[in-house]
Amino acid sequence: MSGNTPTTSISHSDAHRIFVRGADLVEELIGHLTFTEMFYFELTGRRPTRGQTALLDAVMVTLMEHGLTPSAIATRLIYHSAPENLQGAVAAGLLGVGSTFIGTMEGCAALLEEIRTAPEGMPARARAVAERHRQARQPVHGFGHPFHKPDDPRSVRLLALAAEHGLAGSHVQALHTLAQAVDAAYGRHLTINATGASAALLGEIGLPQPILRGVAVTSRAAGLVGHILEERSKPAARHIWHLVETGIPYEDEPDAP
Amino acid sequence: MSGNTPTTSISHSDAHRIFVRGADLVEELIGHLTFTEMFYFELTGRRPTRGQTALLDAVMVTLMEHGLTPSAIATRLIYHSAPENLQGAVAAGLLGVGSTFIGTMEGCAALLEEIRTAPEGMPARARAVAERHRQARQPVHGFGHPFHKPDDPRSVRLLALAAEHGLAGSHVQALHTLAQAVDAAYGRHLTINATGASAALLGEIGLPQPILRGVAVTSRAAGLVGHILEERSKPAARHIWHLVETGIPYEDEPDAP
Amino acid sequence: MSGNTPTTSISHSDAHRIFVRGADLVEELIGHLTFTEMFYFELTGRRPTRGQTALLDAVMVTLMEHGLTPSAIATRLIYHSAPENLQGAVAAGLLGVGSTFIGTMEGCAALLEEIRTAPEGMPARARAVAERHRQARQPVHGFGHPFHKPDDPRSVRLLALAAEHGLAGSHVQALHTLAQAVDAAYGRHLTINATGASAALLGEIGLPQPILRGVAVTSRAAGLVGHILEERSKPAARHIWHLVETGIPYEDEPDAP
Amino acid sequence: MSGNTPTTSISHSDAHRIFVRGADLVEELIGHLTFTEMFYFELTGRRPTRGQTALLDAVMVTLMEHGLTPSAIATRLIYHSAPENLQGAVAAGLLGVGSTFIGTMEGCAALLEEIRTAPEGMPARARAVAERHRQARQPVHGFGHPFHKPDDPRSVRLLALAAEHGLAGSHVQALHTLAQAVDAAYGRHLTINATGASAALLGEIGLPQPILRGVAVTSRAAGLVGHILEERSKPAARHIWHLVETGIPYEDEPDAP
Secondary structure, eight states: OOTTSOOOSSEEEOSSOEEETTEEIIIIITTTSOHHHHHHHHHHSSOOOHHHHHHHHHHHHHHSOOSSOHHHHHHHHHHHHOTTOHHHHHHHHHTTOSTTTTHHHHHHHHHHHHHHTOTTOHHHHHHHHHHHHHHTTOOOTTBOOSSSOSOOHHHHHHHHHHHHTTOOOHHHHHHHHHHHHHHHHHTSOOOBOHHHHHHHHHHHTTOOGGGHHHHHHHHHHHHHHHHHHHHHHSOOHHHHHHHHHHSSOOOOOOOOO | OOTTSOOOSSEEEOSSOEEETTEEIIIIITTTSOHHHHHHHHHHSSOOOHHHHHHHHHHHHHHSOOSSOHHHHHHHHHHHHOTTOHHHHHHHHHTTOSTTTTHHHHHHHHHHHHHHTOTTOHHHHHHHHHHHHHHHTOOOTTBOOSSSOSOOHHHHHHHHHHHHTTOOOHHHHHHHHHHHHHHHHHTSOOOBOHHHHHHHHHHHTTOOGGGHHHHHHHHHHHHHHHHHHHHHHSOOHHHHHHHHHHSSOOOOOOOOO | OOTTSOOOSSEEEOSSOEEETTEEIIIIITTTSOHHHHHHHHHHSSOOOHHHHHHHHHHHHHHSOOSSOHHHHHHHHHHHHOTTOHHHHHHHHHTTOSTTTTHHHHHHHHHHHHHHTOTTOHHHHHHHHHHHHHHHTOOOTTBOOSSSOSOOHHHHHHHHHHHHTTOOOHHHHHHHHHHHHHHHHHTSOOOBOHHHHHHHHHHHTTOOGGGHHHHHHHHHHHHHHHHHHHHHHSOOHHHHHHHHHHSSOOOOOOOOO | OOTTSOOOSSEEEOSSOEEETTEEIIIIITTTSOHHHHHHHHHHSSOOOHHHHHHHHHHHHHHSOOSSOHHHHHHHHHHHHOTTOHHHHHHHHHTTOSTTTTHHHHHHHHHHHHHHTOTTOHHHHHHHHHHHHHHTTOOOTTBOOSSSOSOOHHHHHHHHHHHHTTOOOHHHHHHHHHHHHHHHHHTSOOOBOHHHHHHHHHHHTTOOGGGHHHHHHHHHHHHHHHHHHHHHHSOOHHHHHHHHHHSSOOOOOOOOO
């Protein structure tokens, strides 16, 4: 590849070998790395430690499946409309991995970064952050959940895993510090939710904040494929469409010829 | 542009002028052509006649809006999830302009082509086509509608416009011939539906069959923008989501902080 | 449709009639409205005046086609990869109608709104806006063009059309006022570019700022369909791919079996 | 959830627990399953054996990254155009996981199914399949590669892994049988390529043919996130665009204000 061409450092190949991030795909990666390890290696060029892999696996397992979310509904409706085009149905759902849901993970990661690196120390900055949100009547990204009260069980589990693997560093500490400040500012207990805990864990394993959405996108892709497979054996899309249009359940009608 | 580069004949420009299909964009197109005329010119390199424009307008007006279709529902859900990204919400809906709905327009166009060009004459081939579908228990693309009976009023209107503009040529004739054969083969009246009439009109104005889906995609893009605008002033996405998840209407709940 | 269902006011139908924005689709719209008029009607519920239609047509004709843009390249590559799925190729290209290019239209519309409604009058606010951007070393949305100097010919044409149709109101006036302030602040002439002029015209015809991107999306959909049609007769995607990978032109090789 | 609503069996939850495929997400899945195991569980409702996991990991590691493919180029161009919208850039690239490239994996899986289940035995059917393709001058899906000759090293590795894990069953046998028949029919050696070997391995672990594209989509999503991360630190999109438009390398130009 010439020096003047737009090039990538991620991968190159010749007739006999394929390299990804400098490693021989066939000799060093296939059969040696799990998908999760390979994803980390693709992103960072470093092989993850066992603990880093465990946390990335845990976050991706957490984010994969949430039932009939807007993304899953969109995927099912689009698959019904264009079943020859599975990738389009997945893409339609992934387009919903945006600010409303995943933005809270990115927003929480930004808050943790602010708190971790505050010259005045974490507790003071955490109190300032909590107070700033309370006064602006804005939700604190990564906190609160409409159903999982008093605590989101996923967050408890994710944070325990970080500790278990010796990876509860400054991101996790910042999150706990913020949690105390939030409870104090609001005068009641607000759970750390799954996006908040995920933000802390992904920070601990060194993934940069602007790419966190990409972890969610990849994990959710797997979940949406699961919905497509279920849609094939147990179709819901026509039912969903009918319910939305009319408010009443769908009853099969004889088709036009 | 060098002769070795991948190039397009559609457009080129210099500091003072921009050309599309050989015409000066500023001098000859902006302010001179409607969007529909420009679309035809973009596709074919020819300026449409008044009749051709009228039929393309009529088909695109017909296809723009159909209420809460799977595409519109997907667009609204994705817009709710990522409102910063209007183009993603439109793209999600457009991904549903696939075989289930628009495939019937393409399928009907293929049947009309088969009948128009049959050496044994249109009526014989139309009878064979109808019989072939009846025996295979397959729907005849472009015929039948679950609600609009006995006739789809859009088809009646579209075909009348073709006649009015002197453009009811062999595609329209093939459609009418097929309609008679279908009614005879099934022993009852099946309406020509809107996709069937659209296929005939787009054939009459010289658009090639493989691109018909693109006419639907463009028209539907406009309709989906309309749904996004309504979603902004009168949100339905959370309601849709709740209804699909639970089967009961959504009641606003106090948000988590 | 029950009062409890998520509903749309855009469209409803019964067995004999289809209504869009309260008008009978078959009796009042098909054959009566152009696509552009129908798009305006879909968005606003109002039939446009002749001048409003002319300006919307002019903007959409301007935005349709720009040669091998990132969007057009993406569409061609994706069409090559999945030719069975035209809508996916269009969707891929439309996903690029984002902040980098179309954001300038929206950004300019926001500036025009700020200037139009400033209590201290347009000239003072325009000077403040220009100065603010100069000091922050930020581009002024809607101004400047790398190739079209001293003036973008499209903008000249679009603004002339607004005047011709008696629609050069406060949005156009704000743009001209800002242009004078920009030239003064930077000490040289910067052209109003096509996105700036488009922002002013769409403001004049009453389209809300958050939906302007949707006008670009719809127009660009038509242009991308044109690129797909050209890709079918004169394929460029493999050539593009090879050129990007290697920096040298693609030579057909005998395919693997 | 009422019996009349469109429902999913994949997931449900209450205030304290979330279930996926009948397992408690927090107690049984997070921290217990890798992403790959969870993906298999999401798709099938069964926990994979160690060997099944190894093969799915191996295939997904193989499919993740291939350098500047059409998908990766599209993702980079769209990310450049809409950087606020990472999921849109990934979606644009995924739309290219279609018939041209991944269709060969699905096509090979269909051939293997035909051969595995042929009443006349695998060798006879394999010969018939090879002959059928040769006479029709059609490529045999899963065979041949333009660069990797005489053998694609990835396929060798993937098939060795299947044997190593005791999972070289009838799908792998059908592939080897077809390979012999292909070499005999064409009178020269054609490599089993990576899509061919992947089809056999995914068949061995029990994933249904219509969902194989979804495995590729998920794996490629991870690779495209890697390209976005590289695009952020080492931008190539403007360079690609310039190269495609002009055939010459891009040189930074002073930006318009």
